[in-house]
Amino acid sequence: MSKTQTKEQPGWGTCTQCGGLFFKPHAKTRACKAGGVHQFVDERKLLYVDAVDANGNDIWVDNPQVGANQEASWAWCEKCRGLFFVSNNGGLCQNGKHDKTGSSTYLLTKVNGTPNPGSGSYYQCSRCFGLYADLASGTKCNGGKAHEHRNANQYYTLDPDDDIVD
Ligand SMILES: [Zn+2]
Numbered sequence: 001m002s003k004t005q006t007k008e009q010p011g012w013g014t015c016t017q018c019g020g021l022f023f024k025p026h027a028k029t030r031a032c033k034a035g036g037v038h039q040f041v042d043e044r045k046l047l048y049v050d051a052v053d054a055n056g057n058d059i060w061v062d063n064p065q066v067g068a069n070q071e072a073s074w075a076w077c078e079k080c081r082g083l084f085f086v087s088n089n090g091g092l093c094q095n096g097k098h099d100k101t102g103s104s105t106y107l108l109t110k111v112n113g114t115p116n117p118g119s120g121s122y123y124q125c126s127r128c129f130g131l132y133a134d135l136a137s138g139t140k141c142n143g144g145k146a147h148e149h150r151n152a153n154q155y156y157t158l159d160p161d162d163d164i165v166d
């Protein structure tokens with residue numbers, strides 16, 4: 001059985017205020033939980049499963065065949081334009097749950113182990129289920145709290161060729 005066909009999508013960035021990873025073209029004018037609008041200085045690419053509907057629109061694929069360290073449980077939120085972990089157990093957006101309507105299936109490389117601070121690692125938040133970077137200045141999740149690392153011995157890496165921001 002062959003692996004799922006994937007493509008790279010540029011245009012993602014880490015907000016230097018709240019720490020979340022967002023699709024910049026849509027999110028740069030959106031309200032940030034840290035105040036004002038999201039601020040981006042980096043440019044990142046994400047892998048996604050190359051699948052389209054009859055009209056050529058990208059579509060979500062359940063449980064695609066992926067590599068050993070890849071996790072295909074990530075989606076683009078139609079409401080906040082952030083990347084979040086798809087789960088029946090929750091995942092709160094600013095208003096209700098995140099919504100994967102219109103999203104492709106995104107793939108992240110998952111690493112087991114303790115991350116090095118400042119190494120450009122990303123984490124899944126146990127509160128909002130979003131992907132975030134641990135900023136030296138602190139992060140912002142819902143309700144004025146910081147993002148909270150889910151699964152302390154797991155983290156995620158993005159394309160290592162890209163800029164690292166902290
Ligand atoms: Zn932000």
Ligand SMILES: [Zn+2]
Binds near residue numbers: 077080093099
């Ligand atoms: Zn959302």
Ligand SMILES: [Zn+2]
Binds near residue numbers: 128140141146147148
């Ligand atoms: Zn969070």
